[in-house]
Amino acid sequence: MGTLSDADRTTSLNFIAFFRRDYRAVAQAHLDAGWIPPDTRVDDFEGAIRAVCRPIFDKPLRESISGGC
Numbered sequence: 001m002g003t004l005s006d007a008d009r010t011t012s013l014n015f016i017a018f019f020r021r022d023y024r025a026v027a028q029a030h031l032d033a034g035w036i037p038p039d040t041r042v043d044d045f046e047g048a049i050r051a052v053c054r055p056i057f058d059k060p061l062r063e064s065i066s067g068g069c
Contacts, residue, residue: 007033021057023050 004012010033017025027046030036036045 018053021053023047023053 010029014026014029014033017023017029023046024042026049027042030045031038031040031042
């Protein structure tokens with residue numbers, strides 16, 4: 001068994017939050033990782049992530065795979 005670097009751990013937690021549709025955790029992970037400016041309002045960023053991701057997650061998988069997104 002190996003270990004993850006801090007960067008790999010942050011990325012992994014971000015993916016887990018994304019697939020759980022925990023957009024607040026996704027936004028916070030981006031902020032904690034320094035991937036967005038430190039003065040970014042997490043609430044606003046969470047809303048933007050939700051607005052982009054929700055329509056994709058709401059599509060049937062068949063549409064998503066066939067280039068429907």
